[in-house]
Ligand SMILES: [Zn+2]
């Protein structure tokens with residue numbers, strides 16, 4: 001596939017080129033929420049039995065993290081119960097239900113794209129002080145297929161923007177989530193939100209930031225066409241035309 005840029009130069013010429021820009025990294029391996037250790041390749045850590053979202057290398061780390069994790073865990077559990085109720089009500093009323101679980105599944109499937117887009121939209125290549133890393137969240141707008149609302153492969157990536165953390169935090173996320181985000185940022189994570197236009201399938205993830213120094217040292221240049229590359233890759237456009 002060839003897309004012509006303003007200058008007449010091709011932006012993307014082949015699938016290989018795109019994979020060079022956004023390498024496929026496979027499924028995510030969540031680090032221990034306490035010590036940040038990563039599991040061995042192909043393995044996953046035990047998950048919190050309550051929220052099923054935080055992972056731990058062992059009981060010791062889980063126990064040590066509980067006091068800090070508790071507010072977020074309770075909030076997540078309440079949120080999941082809320083989703084289940086909303087789904088039941090929607091189905092009863094004969095309405096389409098866009099589940100946040102589906103956008104969560106989309107994230108897990110597309111972490112390579114999320115990583116690339118978040119890095120660019122938060123301008124991490126500018127370095128720790130000049131980037132939007134501490135003040136903004138990467139906001140992913142997804143389009144669900146209304147005929148297949150639970151089909152993660154029917155979701156398409158519509159847009160990615162940088163959203164101010166204080167506004168989103170106050171209006172949508174709540175204090176416990178903002179505290180979790182700020183802590184994650186300190187540990188080098190990039191906050192991102194996956195949602196749809198109607199804001200009824202929202203999910204938040206903390207994504208491990210790539211190596212900043214590669215960019216700040218000038219070894220690697222940011223991808224000027226990151227948005228079009230991400231949309232192409234998320235839409236599987238190249239798979240269809242190449
Ligand atoms: Zn641990």
Ligand SMILES: [Zn+2]
Nearest residue numbers: 048050051073
């Ligand atoms: Zn939990």
